[in-house]
Amino acid sequence: KQEVTQIPAALSVPEGENLVLNCSFTDSAIYNLQWFRQDPGKGLTSLLLIQSSQREQTSGRLNASLDKSSGRSTLYIAASQPGDSATYLCAVSSGAGSYQLTFGKGTKLSVIP
Amino acid sequence: NAGVTQTPKFRILKIGQSMTLQCTQDMNHNYMYWYRQDPGMGLKLIYYSVGAGITDKGEVPNGYNVSRSTTEDFPLRLELAAPSQTSVYFCASSYLRDNEQFFGPGTRLTVL
DSSP states (O other): OOOEEEEOSEEEEETTOOEEEEEEESOOOEEEEEEEEEOTTSOEEEEEEEETTOSEEEETTEEEEEETTTTEEEEEEOSOOGGGOEEEEEEEEESTTOOOEEEOOOEEEEEEO | OOOEEEEOSEEEEOTTOOEEEEEEEOSOOSEEEEEEEOTTSOOEEEEEEEETTEEEEOSOOTTEEEOOSSSSBOOEEESSOOGGGOEEEEEEEESSTTSOOEEOOOEEEEEO
């Protein structure tokens, strides 16, 4: 059974700092990995989707990498801003016959002005 | 495009009552999903659909039912509400199975 772990559970950084969020998964037979952002009381917003054949994806100040063989992904946020404060969720789409996204519990990020 | 919309935003039910959570998407997506999110836990898949008329169980289907009569709509039915169904429910959709999933704003349900 696929399990997704996100460390740390919470992170507080000063504005302007670069930061890395970590995601690990137990079964490397994945189709893709998706990073989401969730604001309090809101739905999930998709940030980046990395297919299993890709190593990384970039969108603006965000860069996500994928190392399937080691079961790891990182989300790099450059020059953090207070507006980046949210919970970041990692989810993997697992192998043949499964339509399920398996989610981690998230990392709650606070960017201090 | 409105994307994925869900109604209601909030609901309080008594034990044993029933209700339907509505979900609609206007992106012509084939795949639709229902998840629940409990405090401190990751989202869990309840049911999914790969197209109109086709639905299947996810990880936590007990106590729920779904239907998919049109491409746009994917309602989730709770027949006999139980306190264990207190949660936030999210509907999502994607064009194909391995495409990006788009989420609705959620329905916060409390069963007392």
